[in-house]
Amino acid sequence: MRIGIDLGGTKTEVIALSNAGEELFRHRLPTPRDYQQTIENIAHLVSLAEKATGETGTVGIGIPGSISPYTGVVKNANSTWLNGQPFDKDLSRRLGREVRLANDANCMAVSEAVDGAAAGAQTVFAVIIGTGCGAGVAINGRVHTGGNGTAGEWGHNPLPWMNDDELRYRAEVPCYCGKQGCLETFISGTGFATDYRRLSGNTLTGVEIMRRIDEGDAQAKLAFSHYEQRLxxxxxxxxxxxxxxxxxxxxxxxxxxxxxxxxxxxxxPWVFGGECETPIRKARHGDSSGVRGAAWLWPA
Structure with missing residues (x-):
């Protein structure tokens, strides 16, 4: 049995999968904003899964950050109480077994590569375009983290081939990371809503903007055209x-x-040589991809 944990900013979810990928148990709890309590919360979820199934499982965890290969501690986590902590080692000690840990977007990539929308593909690039913007890479069904532990940090690269309006946008909408022009500011759901507000003066959610398109809103249509081109x-x-x-x-x-x-x-037109048939697919497991991918950090 494989146990996966998805550690989010507001909730922590556990899933137990059979070796064939069948869901055996799932539960979620609020995420405490404290390091030691987070460890105890995860230990409790693992215990619940093992009691419910009567089995002991391997444990993989997806986090909103990564482990530095140089210092061995968490970096770049927006759950800031994790930063600077040897999280995988402390969890392994608490659970009495080795724990595997990866960035949550990389877990999503693994999930979709193993039994999702990209099942069987050798190299999978998995994108999260929600409140923020991130990505993960899976090669042969395994996480690719890179030598610096930053593979897939797509959202904090600049939008390429910017036109004049995008250059103005870059100056007006700095990224929370301190840089300008990051993809996160353009192609996250938040970025889409920001562009619509620039064009119309109105503050709406992405869902509301899409509804405005159906109603003939010219600014909504333009904002979405921008979004498609930028993506x-x-x-x-x-x-x-x-x-x-x-x-x-x-x-x-x-x-x-x-x-x-x-x-x-x-x-x-933007791919060198102009040839591109790369399939772009919706994640099969949706919001469950992260927690399933965490479980799949352990191969059979």
Whole structure:
């Protein structure tokens, strides 16, 4: 049995999977904003899963950050109480077994590569376009973290091939990381809503903006046209570097079905040579991909 934990900013979820990938147990609890309490919360969830199934499992955990290969402690976590802590070692000690830990977006990539929208593909680039913007890489069904532990940190690269309006946007909308022009500011759901507010003066959610498109709102149509073009350029950049076999989209904006029709042809002109048939697919497991991928950090 494999146990996966998805440690989020507001909730922590556990799943237990059979070796065939069948869900045996699932539960979630609020995430405490304290390091030691977070460890105890995870230990409690693991205990619940093992009591419910009558089995002992391997444990994999997805976190909103990564372990530095140089210091062995967590870095870049927006759950800031984890930063600077030897989280995997402390959890392994508490649970009495080795724990495997990976970035939550990388867990999503593994989940979709193992038995999701990219099942069987060798190289998978999995994108999260929700409140923020991130990505993960899976190669042969395993996490690719890179030598610095930052593989897949796509959201904090600049939007490529910016036009004049995007250059103005970059100056007006700095990223929380302290830099300007990050993809997160353009192609997250938050970025989509920000662009609509720039154009219209109105503050709406992504869902509300999409509804305005159906009602003929010209600014909503323009904001979404911007979004499609920017997403296409950003994905073309990845294809020019990594050339993945499949790109998988997750997060709130991935639920806009129109993207799967409009974005692929928009990608082609930005790919070197103009040839690109890379499939862009919606995540099969949706919000469950992260916790399932954490369980799959342990191979059979």
């Amino acid at each position: 296409a350029k950003a994905l073309a950049h990845v294809i020019n570097i990594l050339d993945p076999d499949v790109i998988v989209l997750a997060g709130g904006m991935s639920n806009v079905e129109r993207l799967y029709e409009t974005v692929p042809p928009l990608v082609k």
